[in-house]
Amino acid sequence: DLIERVRDSIHNVLITGESGTGKELVAKAIHYSGNRKEGPFIAVNCAAIPETLLESELFGYKKGAFTDAKTDKRGLIFEATSGTLFLDEVTEMPPVLQAKMLRMIEERAVRPLGDTHSYTVDVRIVSASNRDMKERIHEGRFREDLYYRLKVIDLELPPLRERKEDIPLLVQHFMTRSEKERTKASAISEGAMRILINYSWPGNVRELENVIQRAITLGQQELILPEDLPAHLVQETDINIIEKGLRDKYSLDQLEKEYIRRVLIEAGGNKSKAAERLGLDRKTLYRKLEEI
Template sequence: MEIRILVVDDELSMREFLAILLKREGYAVDQADSAQKALEFLAGASYDLVISDVKMPGLDGIALLGKIKESAPDTAVLMMTAFSTAEQAVEAMKLGAYDYLAKPFKVEEVKVLVRNALEKRDLKRENQRLRLEVQDRYSFSGLIGKSKKMRELYSLIERVAPSLANILIQGESGTGKELVARAIHYNSPRKDKSFVAVNCGAIPESLMESELFGHKKGSFTGAINDRAGLFEQAEGGTLFLDEIGEVPLQLQAKLLRVIQEKEFRRVGGTGDQKADVRIVAASNRNLEEQVREGSFREDLFYRLNVVQLQMPPLRERIEDIPLLVEHFYRKYVQTPLSGEIISAGALKMLMAYGFPGNVRELENLVERCIVLGGGTISEESLPPQVRGSRITSAAPAGDFEIPEEGMDLEGYLDGIEKRILQQSLERSGGVKKKAAELLGLTFRSFRYRLAKFGMDDE
């Protein structure tokens, strides 16, 4: 695409010199001998860059700059004059000029400033495009479903997003908690600031404080430089703390201080830093139960739980499965749909399946079917656990009866849990991380359960 530059100067020799120089660099160049003439050019065409003298008869360059920024704010502007003063430079920069050239200038200096001004203009346009794309992606278009529970969720997001309240999202693994957190951010007054996400369950305890609050050089072995933490990175925006229940008690106290006092301290630091951050936390565990057990601070829970959103598991909104299948099919095939994408039998099997991994599992399943089947999703392309019977967490309680002589409930449940752990390890080929994902657990929680039955070294 041709780059167009307008040169504005009342001196013919300067205009022609710049026009020849810029044309040799491959730019299309127009010339104007006054600010009024330049405005006529700008009214009839768009320019990527305007290079204007400051001192001109009639309307001067500073006034021209102001009019350009009113009518074409994306146009980059370079100012030049033989009468450079600090005051003029400051005024021009305040009005939006990219930079300031003092005559006489070197040819290479002009080339570099022109390239840099155009690159900055391109970067600004790209950022605007990406912001619009991100806003579109996360302003509910990324959340798929028209079931009653999803409509209720959309309504609640719309109500809470404009506020500054902390949000707690609870729900099983794979239900889309981060997607909801992003939707909240991009529909809030903080949408132009950073959205920073962290999985607390994936950070080693020894590094978690540094990750969240940053550290000073030399504060511990390996701290070779000062490092900003996630709170600093999210300044003015939103910090999404996924799996908040995995944060150790000692660090929970420091999180509470940040929320209450709006300030924190880097590891090894001596001064406090302000924290203007909205916190959206999430957990696939029951935090209220953790509070009762003593593994999660009650005061922190209430600070986070100003507004609670409950993510419905996929088995409770099975009417959304056809929509989700089509959405994921489009995502991975990326070609116009022709004919049916899923057979009636396959769709029936999907809607009868419990989906312990929720929407994430459905997405992986659709991708697998596309890779293996290459066309319509058929019953044959579905994995065995979907085609066959499977016990789900939605199984009715009436399927079990307590023996007349009574029973050892703890022992019975432990036996079931141990068998499920063993099966998950067998299914994953002994890879514990995959086994944890299969059960919707964090790796740390999975290791804890293995240790409970002496299976950690198996």
């Protein structure tokens, strides 16, 4: 809903949230669903480019501006004209460059290194940070005036553990993208999806993407099954069942029934697999299922 309201805006957007919450995914969704989708989406990680190179990468340079400047080069800000410039980890931008970025936003123009002229640009800036930006300002590491220029519209992404309803949509997105990259297409079983939903995701969306890519690559079938997922996900699901039982004051009998029910779902209804995981023979499992 927020993306729909922001996508056609000319104003700069600041996205904050824990590492791995999908800030670049949101930035791309804003760009590719809005009226700038025909323009370029240029992503820059301000922490990944050495401080000495970041200015020339963003603003470009004229031939002879410095020793290795053999030809003119347009900067990434200019390249993003009519589109979106995504500044990831924007709080890592060095102070001198922050001042130049502020001036660019105010004047809507860039001046390449070594040039005497400025060039008008039409760029929407979407920035992202996993830092406490107010704290960075208080520490003197980020300009307050630039902060307010970047956060005309601010979006705070909650961690994945607080938006479990997004997990099925994200899983489908990652699986569809895998098909486009010509890796093995796949679907996901109800049991595997339940494990994904019950997991706490400390690594957020990035961790979920890695888990899905691993399952698609290593899985033996077209369907992702619980056994295709990392063991620690399944183990945490088991712990969650016990915690729920304690919280809701289940009897030992109720807890056993809930656990058997969950294991059977995760085994895709396969009683042999469920019995193996439960450490029961099939006859005992059938008897317990009749009681359930």
